[in-house]
Amino acid sequence: MAVSSRGSEGSAKKTTKEIREWAIREGREVSSRGRISAELEQAFHDAQAKKVQTKTPPVKKTAVKKRVAAKAPVTRTAVNKAPARKTSREIREWAIGAGREVSSRGRIPAELEQAFHDAQAKKVQTKSAQVKKAAAKKTVATKAAAKKTVATTAAAEKTAVKKPVAAKVPVKREVVSKAPAKKSSREIREWAIGAGREVSSRGRIPAELEQAFHDAQAKKVQAKAVPAKKAVVKKIVAKIAPARKTAVKKAAVTKAPAKTSTLGKTPARRMAAKTTAAEKTAVKMASAKKTTKEIREWAIGEGREVSSRGRIPAEIEQAFRDAQAQMPVAVG
DSSP: OOOOHHHHHHHHHHHHHHHHHHHHHTTOOOOSSSOOOHHHHHHHHHHHHHHHHHOOOOHHHHHHHHHHHHHHHHHHHHHHHHHHHHHHHHHHHHHHHTTOOOOSSSOOOHHHHHHHHHHHHHHHHHHHHHHHHHHHHHHHHHHHHHHHHHHHHHHHHHHHHHHHHHHHHHHHHHHHHHHHHHHHHHHHHHHHHHTTOOOOSSSOOOHHHHHHHHHHHHHHHHHHHHHHHHHHHHHHHHHHHHHHHHHHHHHHHHHGGGGTOSTTHHHHHHHHHHHHHHHHHHHHHHHHTOOHHHHHHHHHHTTOOOOSSSOOOHHHHHHHHHHHHTOOOOOO
């Protein structure tokens, strides 16, 4: 069969047109007129072969597609021309807006088309970046709101916990008030065991054992206070010493005239005896005025056994008075 030249020319034009449209969609550089490069044609045919391989339709679908393919050239030419015109118009408007030189008609240079597509790609990237930023802001706002809600709930829980604790505080005070009694009984038992006394591990402690414990504690306190009390006794002795000195001086003065006159010896001796008797009575009165507290302090300082309460034995009182009378008098 002979093939008409017109049919072959029409199919060639159709193929070049499809290749140009495919190249524009794929973002490849292609001239609107003239011969198409061999590598571009090869890429087009490879893409078409891939499409055929991916599509494996049934027999019925192929028959329907054949019928549509017969009518397709008219519709495709009408549809495909519109994007090309629109694209060229958009490129010219963009070039004018960007201050580039472009003709109002005819073919647009390939570098201008490439610049246009690059600008469009950048716009898409900026839009996506703005969308990402807006999404990030929304996530930050939602996180902040979540943190606020968590903080408010935590504060509400703390207030709810504090209220019942405040209501239970009196019970804790009662327990604290009972604790010293338990501690005292435990201390008494420990002291009694250390002192070799008989005491039960539970139950009430006898009154005499409690009294003995308190007496021992009082002795400890008194033993600690002995140095301070000794200083007080020294001050008292220092005050009494000048009085004794003045009494001795007066006696010496009264004895001096006895050397010149033999008649005045008897009255002088009598005066001296009176002064010594007065000194003795003064010392006795001073010792009698000593309080039982001072006697206890002296006894503890001397290492003698004395009760913290009650009457002081007579022998301890006598020993205290003897010690006070035997204190040396400092002569200046």
